[in-house]
Amino acid sequence: MWYHRLSQIYCSIQHQLKGGVRHSALQFPCFQNRLLAAHRWQHTALGPLNCVWQQHEDHLELRYAGTVMRFDYVWLRDHCRSASCYNSKTNQRSLDTASVDLGIKPQTIRMNETMLFLTWPDGHVTRYSLEWLLKNSYEGQKQTIQPRILWNAEIYRQAQVLPVDFQSFLETKDGLKEFLQNFLLYGIAFVENVPPTREDTEKLAGRISLIRETIYGRMWNFTSDFSRGDTAYTKLALDRHTDTTYFQEPCGIQVFHCLRHEGTGGRTLLVDGFYAAEKVLQRAPADFDLLSKVPLKHEYIENVGECHNHMIGVGPVLNIYPWNKELYLIRYNNYDRAVINTVPYDVVHRWYAAHRTLTTELRRPENELWIKLKPGKVLFIDNWRVLHGRESFTGYRQLCGCYLTRDDVLSTARFLGLQA
Ligand SMILES: C[N+](C)(C)CCCC[C@H](N)C(=O)O
Ligand SMILES: O=C(O)CCC(=O)C(=O)O
Ligand SMILES: [Fe+2]
16 A cells, blocks of 8 residues: 555654564564574573564575564665765765775674674674664665645545745744645645735745756746746646656656636646546556556647757556555656557557546546636645646736746655654
8 A cells, every 4th residue: 555544654653663563582483483583583692572583595584663674785775874884074975986896794692781793704893773773774674655635626525734924934934834744744835925027926935945946937927928948838727737748757746836818717626646546556457557557658749939948758557666555656647648659559548448448537536636827815725746737727827937846845755854
């Protein structure tokens, strides 16, 4: 499962951090059997038996805080945090990994209540805190999933997520943190009382990230003048989609600020793509699997005025981390999807069926959140998760905004202590 409810996540994190479960080796029947193995289980000498370990031919096995972890010896040597192997001022490795013997084994292993000590054949000593190992092991990582609240219109409305005030966003750490927490949980967040100018919108963006300059510029201001060869620059309706699917790395975040609209229509549609994908996973797991495996191209070809652009991005609709199956990016844009020539005809047909299943979920009316963007209210959209669209409109409508680099937004969130 790539998705867990928030409470479960917090629970398991707390559980890990506090080392909630402390077992002795003998409480586990399977451990008794393992005692018969060539290498015997060892445990910490003093106090509660909260950690047991066993030295195998090619790895070290550790049971700590209810988790069985297995560490490759080269890995243990490579991650040594001693002053000569790791520069803790720059947080960079100094050790030349290529100089580590791939058959390396520790000469001695020792442990106290909180630390593991390994002495290597050349006498070098590596120390690890058990908490660090737990946090950084493969087995620990498998359990870590970005906390998210998947939503449909009802869930989002019920949550009554408040917009953050412009001043508080710009001037207080709490305002910024609240905003980012909302953004991470829901994939959308609002700032209100923003002066309706491009400069103030830019100021907002600069508070959390670098602006990602693209073929559309840095800050863009657009209206229905067809100044660019794309439907966005018309009055036509746009079905739900994610942007810049034709980049090798689609833009992480999109910022929208409607500066003016004198006319009718033009409401914004938002749909949580991860919510829809989860429904596909539950109802048709084979479709989910296919959507995560079939690579597709998206393409942007523009030859209007001075603008000559030809972009191609390749990747599946659903992108999941291979180690924990967590969904992290959805690429969905039927306008910009290119010719499918990456898979044979029979797979193509199954892919169309899977795409239909996802589209059905994305189009369920109860999953649609419709809002009218107004001057002063700025919307941030996680373009890797939440799809946007718009109703057709009449009259003069001017939108400004920008794309943000995802790395920088997440970096700001982490700096504020959020899990991102
Ligand atoms: C936001 N802004 C008007 C600058 C760009 C519009 C990009 C539209 C494109 N079809 C896509 O979905 O990526
Ligand atoms: O006009 C709008 O509200 C949004 C258009 C759009 O999808 C875009 O600019 O990416
Ligand atoms: Fe768009």
